[in-house]
Amino acid sequence: xxxxxxxxxxxxxxxxxxxxxxxxxxxxxAPKPVREASRYAxxxxxxxxxxxxxxxxxxxxxxxxxxxxxxxxxxxxxxNTAVHGAFLHGYEQALELSLIASVIPAVCGLLLAYAIFTDxxxxxAVLRQVVITASGVFANFGGVPLAFLFIASFGSSALITGWLxxxxxxxxxxxxxxxxxxxxxxxxxxxxxPLMVLIILPAxxxxxxxxxxxxxxxxxxxxxxxxxxxxxxLLPSFLSCLMLLFGSALAAYATxxxxxxxxxxxxxxxxxxxxxxxxxxxxxxxGKALALGMVVxxxxxMIGYVLLQRRSAKWLR
Amino acid sequence: MxxxxxxxxxxxxxxxxRPRRSFPAWxxxxxxxxxxxxxLPLYAAIRFAGLHAFGSVVTQPGFGSAxxxxxxxxxxxxxxxxxxxxxxxxxxxxxxxxxxxxxxxxTILPIVIPPVVLIIGVLQVMPLSLRSxxxxxxxxxxxxxxxxxxxxxxxxxxxxxxxxxxxASGSLGAGWLTTLWRVILPNIxxxxxxxxxxxxxxxxxxxxxxxxDLQTTFPVWIVLFDQENAQISVAASIFAxxxxxxFLMLITVVATRQSRRTGGGEVTLFSVAPxxxxxx
Numbered sequence: 160x161x162x163x164x165x166x167x168x169x170x171x172x173x174x175x176x177x178x179x180x181x182x183x184x185x186x187x188x189a190p191k192p193v194r195e196a197s198r199y200a201x202x203x204x205x206x207x208x209x210x211x212x213x214x215x216x217x218x219x220x221x222x223x224x225x226x227x228x229x230x231x232x233x234x235x236x237x238x239n240t241a242v243h244g245a246f247l248h249g250y251e252q253a254l255e256l257s258l259i260a261s262v263i264p265a266v267c268g269l270l271l272a273y274a275i276f277t278d279x280x281x282x283x284a285v286l287r288q289v290v291i292t293a294s295g296v297f298a299n300f301g302g303v304p305l306a307f308l309f310i311a312s313f314g315s316s317a318l319i320t321g322w323l324x325x326x327x328x329x330x331x332x333x334x335x336x337x338x339x340x341x342x343x344x345x346x347x348x349x350x351x352x353p354l355m356v357l358i359i360l361p362a363x364x365x366x367x368x369x370x371x372x373x374x375x376x377x378x379x380x381x382x383x384x385x386x387x388x389x390x391x392x393l394l395p396s397f398l399s400c401l402m403l404l405f406g407s408a409l410a411a412y413a414t415x416x417x418x419x420x421x422x423x424x425x426x427x428x429x430x431x432x433x434x435x436x437x438x439x440x441x442x443x444x445x446g447k448a449l450a451l452g453m454v455v456x457x458x459x460x461m462i463g464y465v466l467l468q469r470r471s472a473k474w475l476r
Numbered sequence: 477m478x479x480x481x482x483x484x485x486x487x488x489x490x491x492x493x494r495p496r497r498s499f500p501a502w503x504x505x506x507x508x509x510x511x512x513x514x515x516l517p518l519y520a521a522i523r524f525a526g527l528h529a530f531g532s533v534v535t536q537p538g539f540g541s542a543x544x545x546x547x548x549x550x551x552x553x554x555x556x557x558x559x560x561x562x563x564x565x566x567x568x569x570x571x572x573x574x575x576x577x578x579x580x581x582x583t584i585l586p587i588v589i590p591p592v593v594l595i596i597g598v599l600q601v602m603p604l605s606l607r608s609x610x611x612x613x614x615x616x617x618x619x620x621x622x623x624x625x626x627x628x629x630x631x632x633x634x635x636x637x638x639x640x641x642x643x644a645s646g647s648l649g650a651g652w653l654t655t656l657w658r659v660i661l662p663n664i665x666x667x668x669x670x671x672x673x674x675x676x677x678x679x680x681x682x683x684x685x686x687x688x689d690l691q692t693t694f695p696v697w698i699v700l701f702d703q704e705n706a707q708i709s710v711a712a713s714i715f716a717x718x719x720x721x722x723f724l725m726l727i728t729v730v731a732t733r734q735s736r737r738t739g740g741g742e743v744t745l746f747s748v749a750p751x752x753x754x755x756x
Contacts, residue, residue, distance in 0.1 A: 201567045201571070202568065202575065205560055205561070208618070212598075212615055212619050215597075216594055216597025216600070217597050219597045220596060220600065267510075270506050271506055274503045288725065288728045292724035292725050292728055293514070293721055296717060299674070300681065302681070303699045304695070304698065304713030304714075304716075304717070307521060307713060308520070308521045308710075311523070312520030312521065317524075318524070319517075319520060348513070349514070349517070357627075403587060406588025406589075407588060410591065410592075412590060412591065413683045427590050431684075433596075435688070450596050450597070454589070457590075464581070464584070465581055468577070468580075
């Protein structure tokens with residue numbers, strides 16, 4: 160702060176008050192490397208925290224993935240085990256589940272967000288607040304309690320299953336089961352749709368009413384507006400949110416574990432079982448190799464996310 | 477458009493206020509399906525638990541100590557998150573707006589990094605003295621809450637004119653700390669409240685890391701207890717969900733009322749929409 164003060168005193172001898180200091184924005188003056196660095200120093204605690212509690216543990220995984228658990232020497236065998244056999248199948252299942260449990264909720268979440276966003280009738284504001292606060296809560300709802308909810312409603316002899324069979328629709332005879340891929344995807348939607356509503360709303364707010372008015376002044380129909388204006392502007396945001404949902408589905412662990420107790424071999428469940436100590440001797444670090452594989456997948460997703468966000472930033476806000 | 481024209485928003489009303497077709501049926505269908513999908517499982521679970529289970533939750537063995545641990549973790553997480561995120565977010569808004577995109581990307585990471593992956597790394601690299609205490613969990617929960625805490629704070633700061641407020645406060649002779657404590661924080665108290673509730677909701681509901689770190693927090697207790705009495709553990713989880721939701725509703729309703737009084741927009745959890753963009 161003291162450095163700023165001396166830099167921006169307007170004339171020699173005149174005393175510039177703190178207010179003047181702010182109006183003579185130091186960023187406008189010629190950049191000095193030292194001052195540049197000191198400007199960034201204020202974000203250092205945040206970045207340090209991220210490094211220590213997020214990046215160092217991830218680096219630890221990468222280190223452990225290539226380590227022989229007994230000798231500590233470098234080895235490829237953990238990674239080799241992690242990309243073959245049952246573990247490869249785990250990745251395939253996890254990716255398939257994440258795809259189902261991100262595309263459907265993304266579309267549903269977009270529709271729901273659009274429905275509450277465009278509503279302007281009586282009580283619209285209240286409805287919006289109910290949906291958005293509920294989304295904040297439900298997006299964090301997961302794990303075993305969520306599994307309970309669905310077992311109580313869609314289990315083989317549960318309430319909704321009973322209602323449906325009363326009207327002649329027997330879910331479990333038609334190939335649905337809560338404990339398979341389709342069932343888990345249905346459960347995941349319970350936190351994925353609210354998450355989508357929360358993350359797509361800023362993009363919807365970025366659609367300027369003026370664009371719509373301009374389009375309709377030029378004679379565009381609703382379809383034309385969405386085909387040529389709204390859709391293209393929204394698409395990068397939608398895709399980046401989709402990637403986030405994909406990652407979130409991939410990250411879910413407790414829900415799937417509570418529901419399937421391991422009948423679907425998802426990677427996150429396999430990693431969890433390593434942590435719980437169900438390990439064959441010599442394979443202690445395979446869990447870390449599996450985790451590293453997840454980090455690599457997430458890394459690819461995040462690169463896509465950043466690129467798409469950059470693209471959507473051109474129009475939104 | 478009609479909504480814009482009837483409001484007293486500063487934006488000029490469009491000259492040709494051509495009423496656009498709205499799709500009430502379409503909208504109601506979506507809302508109805510969503511309501512059914514989200515409320516029916518809740519109803520089924522309440523039916524399953526039975527109303528008497530809700531009363532007997534609090535008297536169960538282990539309930540008190542598990543909740544107490546979770547609450548302490550929540551408070552510690554809240555303190556660290558606020559000390560870390562509030563100054564950083566304010567500073568980035570004021571001085572380094574270029575970094576906002578980077579901040580958004582960094583803080584979204586915990587949503588996609590699996591907690592099960594994070595905890596495996598944490599247990600590997602953290603010193604043993606830290607691993608044997610529950611406070612390691614609080615330190616990691618700070619990371620997990622960042623996506624929600626940052627977005628709430630960011631929305632709060634976007635809804636006020638931080639720059640003008642800071643300049644005004646500075647020209648009256650206030651230093652950085654005074655400006656932050658007496659000018660900015662009171663102006664974003666809604667955002668602080670929503671961040672608080674979201675942090676507590678996350679900490680009170682987090683299961684994966686707590687169970688793999690072998691700490692009996694409230695969600696872990698619910699699962700352990702389920703093996704004895706499933707009805708009571710269902711009741712406990714629904715109870716936690718509904719209470720959090722009610723708190724968040726209360727905050728946004730009160731905040732919107734205050735915001736309306738001062739001529740602002742509608743306050744929601746992560747955004748404060750200027751009036752003219754609603755109903756686009």
